[in-house]
Amino acid sequence: MPTNPSMAAAIVGAAESNKIGYIEEGATNMTLFIEAIKNVCDQVGIKPSDIEGIAAPGYANALAEYLHIRPKWIDTTSVGGCSFQMQVHHAMAAINAGILDIAVVAHGESGYSARKNNGKGRGPRPAADPWAPAAMFEGPYGLSGPPSNYSHAFTRHMHRYGSSQEDFAQIAVTTRDWATLNPRAVMHSKETHPAGGPITVEDVMNSRIISWPLKLLDCCLVTDHGGAVIVASAERARSFKTKPVWIAGAAEAISHTSMIEMDDYTRTSAWQSAETAYTMAGMGPGEMELAMIYDSFTLTAGITAEMLRLTPLGEGPSLWADGKAGPGGSGIPVNTNGGGLSFSHSGMYGMMLLIEAYRQLSGTAEDGVHGLPGKQTSAKTAIVNGTGGVLSVTGTLVLVADD
Amino acid sequence: MADYNKPIPDPDPYTTGPFWEGAKAGKLVLPRCTDCNRTHFYPRNICPFCYSMNIEWYEASGEGWIQTFAVQHRAMGGWADETPFVTAFIDLKEGDRMFTVLRGVDGNKPEDIKCGTPVKVEFEKVNDDVSIPFWRVV
Numbered sequence: 042m043p044t045n046p047s048m049a050a051a052i053v054g055a056a057e058s059n060k061i062g063y064i065e066e067g068a069t070n071m072t073l074f075i076e077a078i079k080n081v082c083d084q085v086g087i088k089p090s091d092i093e094g095i096a097a098p099g100y101a102n103a104l105a106e107y108l109h110i111r112p113k114w115i116d117t118t119s120v121g122g123c124s125f126q127m128q129v130h131h132a133m134a135a136i137n138a139g140i141l142d143i144a145v146v147a148h149g150e151s152g153y154s155a156r157k158n159n160g161k162g163r164g165p166r167p168a169a170d171p172w173a174p175a176a177m178f179e180g181p182y183g184l185s186g187p188p189s190n191y192s193h194a195f196t197r198h199m200h201r202y203g204s205s206q207e208d209f210a211q212i213a214v215t216t217r218d219w220a221t222l223n224p225r226a227v228m229h230s231k232e233t234h235p236a237g238g239p240i241t242v243e244d245v246m247n248s249r250i251i252s253w254p255l256k257l258l259d260c261c262l263v264t265d266h267g268g269a270v271i272v273a274s275a276e277r278a279r280s281f282k283t284k285p286v287w288i289a290g291a292a293e294a295i296s297h298t299s300m301i302e303m304d305d306y307t308r309t310s311a312w313q314s315a316e317t318a319y320t321m322a323g324m325g326p327g328e329m330e331l332a333m334i335y336d337s338f339t340l341t342a343g344i345t346a347e348m349l350r351l352t353p354l355g356e357g358p359s360l361w362a363d364g365k366a367g368p369g370g371s372g373i374p375v376n377t378n379g380g381g382l383s384f385s386h387s388g389m390y391g392m393m394l395l396i397e398a399y400r401q402l403s404g405t406a407e408d409g410v411h412g413l414p415g416k417q418t419s420a421k422t423a424i425v426n427g428t429g430g431v432l433s434v435t436g437t438l439v440l441v442a443d444d
Numbered sequence: 445m446a447d448y449n450k451p452i453p454d455p456d457p458y459t460t461g462p463f464w465e466g467a468k469a470g471k472l473v474l475p476r477c478t479d480c481n482r483t484h485f486y487p488r489n490i491c492p493f494c495y496s497m498n499i500e501w502y503e504a505s506g507e508g509w510i511q512t513f514a515v516q517h518r519a520m521g522g523w524a525d526e527t528p529f530v531t532a533f534i535d536l537k538e539g540d541r542m543f544t545v546l547r548g549v550d551g552n553k554p555e556d557i558k559c560g561t562p563v564k565v566e567f568e569k570v571n572d573d574v575s576i577p578f579w580r581v582v
């Protein structure tokens with residue numbers, strides 16, 4: 042008989058690669074993956090050979106071979122930045138079904154180094170299929186990557202709701218404020234990056250147009266990053282060196298692959314995945330004390346806030362208005378690591394959301410990583426939402442502290 | 445035509461052939477389900493609304509409206525020479541949606557472009573085998 046998998050599993054550790062951001066000496070996907078897996082195993086007190094299940098977008102099989110491990114659960118789901126939220130969902134379900142007790146969900150992506158190395162070290166990339174619908178019916182028209190797609194949703198939101206570019210710019214400003222409290226953030230300060238440190242709405246508005254209405258400071262970074270979390274069964278969750286953070290709700294949903302098939306440019310499938318995750322958790326948006334929201338662009342974060350029911354429809358950016366979501370703000374804290382906008386974003390940012398949520402809810406944000414602390418909040422609950430593709434796929438988790 | 449320097453589609457003849465044959469003749473030819481009568485785009489071998497596999501092709505009006513748009517200030521290949529250009533999703537009069545580079549608008553004045561504006565299709569012959577549809581504000 043099926044049982045509700047809520048609280049059947051916990052995240053019991055979360056770690057990053059030794060270096061993140063713009064790694065000048067270079068990195069490959071594999072080196073980042075391995076550093077993160079090694080670090081998370083050390084953190085929780087297990088060996089890679091103790092891992093019974095492995096999940097990594099497009100890499101689960103390669104990692105199992107590289108590490109000489111023989112997992113009994115393999116998930117190589119690769120649908121963009123929310124793959125990790127989905128893999129935690131899958132791991133929880135498999136654990137609830139009694140298939141395994143310990144899984145690793147891992148990320149390694151040399152978004153920055155691969156540019157320097159002509160794409161080498163970034164893993165197998167399937168050749169573009171000229172007969173794919175998007176190749177035939179979007180390909181001729183000059184799109185160049187995610188910003189050139191997402192900008193269309195921004196325009197529609199402004200048209201439909203009367204929102205403004207300034208409203209969304211506030212998201213970048215508040216997110217940067219969090220980055221100034223995270224010494225590992227790429228945009229922490231002038232010491233970490235020439236353009237680092239606090240920014241204003243005017244700075245965002247005056248930054249170079251990439252794909253109108255998206256300006257440079259509406260867009261995430263492109264960095265190197267590795268990360269990994271361990272998901273364990275309720276029975277094992279308290280047997281490690283670290284504290285569990287419980288998976289109260291989890292869900293995933295898809296609305297399209299290419300934007301020609303997006304029915305409503307102001308809504309994503311996070312509407313659906315959030316509803317399912319809240320229902321599983323038996324909790325609602327009013328009970329969330331931290332929100333980790335995918336911010337590939339200010340637009341992504343803004344409309345996702347609406348989908349997660351953290352604001353009324355059309356008012357997503359109001360979550361950040363006047364710094365409410367920022368340090369010391371009057372609202373719930375959002376993207377306390379500095380976000381994909383100002384912390385680090387390798388291409389698939391979902392793992393960084395998970396790691397920060399784990400640190401916040403396990404009370405370890407200020408313990409730091411490699412000697413560099415983050416900013417601890419008092420949150421005991423979190424909603425963590427990833428978006429993949431071009432607003433295509435979403436994964437949502439509701440996480441709860443152990444206390 | 446000989447110097448068309450932007451991406452040229454290499455169409456799948458099995459599920460999209462009549463669309464491209466129509467384009468060569470300057471016609472917007474769309475697939476429609478003979479069971480529920482709804483038009484879908486991109487072309488498929490199944491109706492995504494009622495899952496019938498009875499699909500016919502017909503000549504559409506070539507009229508539509510701007511659903512939403514963006515202005516591309518960064519592009520690759522031949523498109524790089526045309527920045528800033530306007531891309532748009534077009535709601536077809538007969539239903540469903542296409543993507544395009546919008547003509548008859550100024551990428552330097554996005555505030556003058558409005559969602560909902562009527563547009564008409566036109567075709568550009570890029571080689572002997574392929575003509576590409578573009579939409580123009582009328």
Ligand SMILES: [Zn+2]
Pocket residue numbers: 477478479480481482491492493494495496
């Ligand atoms: Zn039908």
